Amino acid sequence: MNIFLDIFSFILFFGILTIISPLLGKYMANIYEGRLYPSLKPIRYVEKTIYKILGIDESKEMNWKEYLYALLSFNFLGFLVLFLTLLFQKYLPLNQYHIPNMSWDLAFNTAISFVTNTNWQAYAGETQATYFSQITGLALQNFLSAASGIVVALVLIRAFARKNTVYLGNFYVDFTRTILYVLLPIAFFSALFLVSQGVIQNFSHYKTIELLEAFNNGKNIISTQTLPMGPVASQEAIKLLGTNGGGFFNANSAHPFENPTPLSNVFEAFLIILIPASLIFTFGYMTKDKRQGWFLYSVMLFVLMLFMGIQYYFEWFGNPIVKKLGIEGPYLIGKELRFGMGGTVLFSSITTAISCGAVNSMFDSFTPLGGLVPMSLISLGEIIFGGVGSGLYGMISMVIIAVFVAGLMIGRTPEYLNKKIESREMWSSVVIMLTSGITALLLTTLALYTKWGLSSISNPGPHGLSEVLYAYISTSNNNGSAFAGLNANTVFYNITTGLAMLIGRFIPIIAVFYMASSLSLKKHVPPSPGTLPTHTLVFGVWLVFIIVVVGALTFLPAFSLGPILEHMLMLEGVTL
Helix, strand or coil: CHHHHHHHHHHHHHHHHHHHHHHHHHHHHHCCCCCCCCCHHHHHHHHHHHHHHCCCCCCCCCHHHHHHHHHHHHHHHHHHHHHHHHHHHHCCCCCCCCCCCHHHHHHHHHHHHHHCCCCCCCCCHHHHHHHHHHHHHHHHHHHHHHHHHHHHHHHHHHHHEEEEEEEEEECHHHHHHHHHHHHHHHHHHHHHHHHHCCCECCCCCCEEEEEEEEEECCEEEEEEEEECCCEEEHHHHHHHHHHCCCCCCCCCCCCCCCCCCCCHHHHHHHHHHHHHHHHHHHHHHCCCHHHHHHHHHHHHHHHHHHHHHHHHHHHCCCCCHHHHHCCCCCCCEECCCHHHHHHHHHHHHHHHCCCCCCCCCCCHHHCCHHHHHHHHHHHCCCCCCCCCCHHHHHHHHHHHHHHHHHHHHHHCCCCCCCCCCCCCHHEEEEEEHHHHHHHHHHHHHHHHHCCCHHHHCCCHHHHHHHHHHHHHHHHHCCCCCCCCCCCCCHHHHHHHHHHHHHHHHHHHHHHHHHHHHHHCCCCCCCCCCECCCCHHHHHHHHHHHCCCCHHHHHHHHHHHHHHHHHHHHHCCCCCC
C-alpha cells in the first residue's frame, strides 16, 4: 500500500469527475427544458406512448401544491405496494428457498427505507428477501425514489430560473424523463460493465461448495458453504447511481459478488457521485449562471477531500494499542484487502457525503475518529453533493442561510440569483437544515433512555453510544449505512428508524416546495452595488465556515460523548 499512489488515484478520480459531470449536467438541463437530442427519438417515442396510455398532458404544468400532492401520492402508493409485497413474499413467485414473510415491523421499516431513498437494511437480503421482492420491490424503488429526489431539485431550480409565475413543471413529465433519459440508460450500461468485472447476474439456485478445509464451529464440523446467487448487477447499478445504497447481500459492496475488483470499486464510487455532481451543473445551466454551478461544485469538492484526508490519516496510523503489540502498518480491520486503504477511504467518504449508504467496509471497525468522518459527513445534512436531488436543495438552503447571515453582518440586502431572500425562504431553509439533526438527537435520547433501545447495543461505553447515534443520523439523513454492531431488527428500532426516515425525507421536501412557491412569484432584481457576490472565493470561505459551524453546533456534544471520548480512551490504552 502506497500513500502517493492513493493520492494520485484520488486526483485522477476527481479529475475525471470534473470533466464528465458538467457534460452530464448540460445534457440533463437540455432534457428537462425540452431540448431533446435527435438521437433520442426512440426514447421520445416511448415517452409519448406512456403519456398517451396514462392520459398525461405534457404541456400542462402544475403549481406547487399540485406538484407536491402528486409526488406524495405517488410515494405513498409505492410504499403501500412494497409493504404488501414484503409482507406476503412467501406466497409470491421466485421464492425457491421458501423464504418466509417479513414481520410487519420489518416490512414497514424496509418499505419506508426504499421509498425514501435511504435503503437502511435491518434484514439480510440473501436470507430474508426473495428474488421477486428484490426485483419488483426493492430494485424498482431504487429507480422511483431516485427520480423523486431529482424532480424536487428541479422544482427549486425552476423557482430560481422563472419569475412571476405559480407554475413549476409537471411531476409526471419530469419523473418520466428522469427515468427514461437519465437513470435507465446509465444503469443499463453500468450493469453490463459490472458483469464484465465479475458481478453476478442470474436466477440460479444457491450453490453449495466443498470447503478447502473443514472446521469446527464448536458444535459441528463444517465442510460446505452455500453461496447465494441472484440478479445482482442490475440492482447494483441503480443502487449506486440513484444513491440508494441497499445491497443485494448483507455485506453490501464488500461482498465479492457485488464488488469483485479494485476497478469495480472505483467505478461504483464514481456511480455514486456522478448524478449529484452533475445536478450542480444542471442548476447552473438552468438558472443561466454557470458560475454558481462551478462555485458550489468547488465548495463541495473541497469539503469532501478535506474529510477524506482526515479519515485517511487516522486509518493509516491506526490504533496505538495495536502498535504497542509490535504490529505496524495501516489499520486494516474491517477493510477488504483487495481495495486497500485508498479504495476504502474513497468509497466510505463518498458514500456518506453523497448520502448513498452502500459500504465496501465495516464502519463499526474503524478507528474512533476514522469512524467519526462518515458520521460527520452524514450529519452535515446531505449538502456535500448529497443524495440525488436532495443534496442540491440541501446545499442551496445552506447558501441561503449563509447569504442571510452575511447580509445581516455587513448590511447588504440578502439576495441569491437575483431574487430577494425573505422570511419565507429563511424559514424553509432552517427547516430543511435542522429537521434531520433534531430528529436524530431526539430519537437517540429516546433509545438511550429506554430498555428497548439499550437492549440492542452490543458494545458498552462510548462506542455503544456511537452505534445508536449513527443509526439515527443515518436514517434521518436518508443515508442508510450503519455501525453494524447495533441489533436494529427489533420492533423498537424498526419503528423509530422508520419514523426518522419519513421525517428526514418528507419534511424537508415540503419545505422545499414552500420555498419554491415564494421564489417563483418573485421578479428578478438586477444586481446592485449592495448585492453580495455568491460565486467568489471570499463567499466560498464563508459558506464552508457556516457549514462547519451549523454541523458542530448540532452534534458536537453528542460526538464528544461518543467517538471523541472513545479516541481519548484509546490513546490512554483503555479498552471497554
